[in-house]
Amino acid sequence: MANWPALAALIRRVGRPLVVEALRAWAEVRRGQPDVADPDACASWCEGRLAGLANPTLRRVFNLTGTVLHTNLGRALMAEEAIEAAVTAMRSPATLEYDLEGAGRGERDDHIAPWLCRLTGAEAATAVNNNAGAVLIALSALAAGREVIVSRGELIEIGGAFRIPDIMARAGCRLVEVGTTNRTHLRDYAAAIGPDTAAIMKVHPSNYAVQGFTKSVTAAELVPLAREKGLPVIEDLGSGTLVDLEIWGLPHEPTAREAIDAGIDVVTFSGDKLLGGPQAGLVVGKKSFIERIAKNPLKRALRLDKVRLAALEATLRLYADPEKLVQRVPTIRTLARPATEIHAQAERLLPALVQALGAGWQAGIKPVRGQIGSGALPVDLLPSFALSVKAQGKGGGLDKLAEAFRRLPIPVIGRIQDETLLFDLRTLDDEAAFAAQLTSTLTLLPLEGEGQGGGA
Numbered sequence: 395m396a397n398w399p400a401l402a403a404l405i406r407r408v409g410r411p412l413v414v415e416a417l418r419a420w421a422e423v424r425r426g427q428p429d430v431a432d433p434d435a436c437a438s439w440c441e442g443r444l445a446g447l448a449n450p451t452l453r454r455v456f457n458l459t460g461t462v463l464h465t466n467l468g469r470a471l472m473a474e475e476a477i478e479a480a481v482t483a484m485r486s487p488a489t490l491e492y493d494l495e496g497a498g499r500g501e502r503d504d505h506i507a508p509w510l511c512r513l514t515g516a517e518a519a520t521a522v523n524n525n526a527g528a529v530l531i532a533l534s535a536l537a538a539g540r541e542v543i544v545s546r547g548e549l550i551e552i553g554g555a556f557r558i559p560d561i562m563a564r565a566g567c568r569l570v571e572v573g574t575t576n577r578t579h580l581r582d583y584a585a586a587i588g589p590d591t592a593a594i595m596k597v598h599p600s601n602y603a604v605q606g607f608t609k610s611v612t613a614a615e616l617v618p619l620a621r622e623k624g625l626p627v628i629e630d631l632g633s634g635t636l637v638d639l640e641i642w643g644l645p646h647e648p649t650a651r652e653a654i655d656a657g658i659d660v661v662t663f664s665g666d667k668l669l670g671g672p673q674a675g676l677v678v679g680k681k682s683f684i685e686r687i688a689k690n691p692l693k694r695a696l697r698l699d700k701v702r703l704a705a706l707e708a709t710l711r712l713y714a715d716p717e718k719l720v721q722r723v724p725t726i727r728t729l730a731r732p733a734t735e736i737h738a739q740a741e742r743l744l745p746a747l748v749q750a751l752g753a754g755w756q757a758g759i760k761p762v763r764g765q766i767g768s769g770a771l772p773v774d775l776l777p778s779f780a781l782s783v784k785a786q787g788k789g790g791g792l793d794k795l796a797e798a799f800r801r802l803p804i805p806v807i808g809r810i811q812d813e814t815l816l817f818d819l820r821t822l823d824d825e826a827a828f829a830a831q832l833t834s835t836l837t838l839l840p841l842e843g844e845g846q847g848g849g850a
């Protein structure tokens with residue numbers, strides 16, 4: 395079959411192995427059917443099957459969901475400086491573990507540790523694959539085989555199966571729960587400390603808030619107790635920022651420096667949440683503990699590659715000048731964007747949207763509340779504006795319309811709320827590319843039946 399001319403063209407285009415794979419599938423599907431040996435039927439079936447492979451599956455999209463740090467859409471967008479550093483590291487050999495002055499071996503962490511120390515006030519720092527990895531390695535290095543005390547109000551689960559009790563078990567630690575869901579007192583911690591206690595852990599309740607009759611013990615209260623008993627305090631800050639977000643009128647989110655100033659021994663946080671860098675788990679704190687963490691065998695399993703290290707170093711460098719962060723770090727720029735500016739953008743885009751939709755839809759501008767996402771500040775919502783679309787008349791078809799937007803050359807992802815399709819514009823920075831896609835009505839309207847639409 396592979397000699398058929400129609401297949402030869404296909405082989406030239408996508409290569410032999412994929413065509414052979416498609417042929418096998420065709421033979422399987424059409425086994426015993428009269429057309430199994432029909433070259434044209436076979437070639438066009440194979441072509442259809444292979445068309446699905448033409449586009450990469452990891453694609454650029456417009457995140458207009460209203461969630462700025464959307465985990466499923468890849469969280470933080472990186473600063474140009476970080477992108478350039480990453481590209482250079484990808485293209486060329488680099489001083490990943492090489493010390494140019496001594497012409498000898500260097501340490502991966504040397505690229506980022508001085509910056510992390512400078513920016514947080516910590517004595518030492520290291521970095522691993524992500525914050526889940528940072529928590530795992532910190533617990534494993536400092537408390538394996540022993541007990542770690544955690545408040546019941548902080549036994550969090552965040553998406554993707556990160557649960558404190560499970561991580562604790564994986565790290566080989568025994569979890570000792572203290573207090574209750576809503577109230578934990580210093581005396582609860584004190585009573586739980588025994589000969590087998592290795593550490594006390596605090597976890598930032600990043601994706602929920604316990605409200606009402608509550609009590610939790612602050613780091614400042616906890617540290618003196620831990621010191622007296624000779625125990626380290628580990629804090630998982632989650633998002634953990636390096637700057638006070640209040641500068642930009644945002645609600646307060648704990649900074650890594652505050653945790654260090656409060657005397658926390660080991661602080662962990664993510665690189666791709668509020669920091670606005672690549673995926674990474676940052677660990678800062680006392681030198682003796684960071685050294686133990688960096689020497690742990692898990693460090694090798696969880697280490698960062700040169701691409702992310704380059705991007706992380708470049709991102710951290712930007713924090714040296716906080717005043718320029720708004721211009722340079724997309725995450726901060728997006729969070730700090732004034733609602734008036736978003737509204738003006740909505741007004742610019744609405745006419746094109748109305749035209750692209752055609753009859754049957756009612757488009758407008760709606761005040762909405764977005765969120766930071768990735769667990770940061772769960773109860774504080776960002777005032778914003780969305781392009782909104784409702785079905786005129788009896789309604790229906792909104793899911794199909796949302797699907798049509800997802801089929802655009804650069805898929806547009808919004809959210810449906812109260813029978814309205816919303817595109818929150820806080821996160822739209824490439825307005826030109828978005829508008830360009832709205833110029834063609836045709837791409838938006840293959841809504842009936844099976845039609846596949848233009849796609850790209």
Ligand SMILES: *Cc1c(COP(=O)(O)O)cnc(C)c1O
Pocket residue numbers: 524525526527550552556597598599600601630631632633663664665674675768769
């Ligand atoms: C997000 C988060 C994590 C996990 O961080 P990753 O970088 O996604 O691994 C752990 N703990 C808390 C409190 C978080 O908010």
